Amino acid sequence: GESVGLHLPTLSVQEGDNSIINCAYSNSASDYFIWYKQESGKGPQFIIDIRSNMDKRQGQRVTVLLNKTVKHLSLQIAATQPGDSAVYFCAEKGKSGSNYQLIWGAGTKLIIKP
């Protein structure tokens, strides 16, 4: 079936550097994508979302880029801080039968090196 996947299961970044987390999706009809961050012992927390009529959206220190041509999504975190250490999930809105569901990627663990 359709799936969302991540290129790197673990990413180590020096504190202060920028982080880029990548995500590939397979359903070209998907029109909504979302990033969540999950810290240890907590539930996932919304970071940013983007619709398919956009190719870039910025938040506070985060930017999501969408390349529909190659079905690729990325999350950029500027000036990475220790508090950014977490597992990051991308998800796409996909159809299951007659209903829509969020289809989640496996997650990328971001490790911040001091």
Place this chain on the structure above:
Amino acid sequence: KAGVTQTPRYLIKTRGQQVTLSCSPISGHRSVSWYQQTPGQGLQFLFEYFSETQRNKGNFPGRFSGRQFSNSRSEMNVSTLELGDSALYLCASSLGGTADSGANVLTFGAGSRLTVL
């Protein structure tokens, strides 16, 4: 305002038993979704409730069931527990104004960690 509250946070059961997990959504949120999270399978969608009705369902066996009350609080039940049911069960709420649940930002609780021995 208060976030999504899940109880209990941790529980241990044995095979064959049943378990009920509870979720109190954010005030004003009418949609509650349940997810199972395991290291090997990631986040797997169980079901979504909106206005006391199951609006969407994932690919889980009938042992997994849920319900939603008139105050939007939700419970999920797993009967005849198996070792593979050990997981973190996450509840998420959203405004859920349309049937297109994927378009609504989910606010997650901290989860209920179930261990089946």
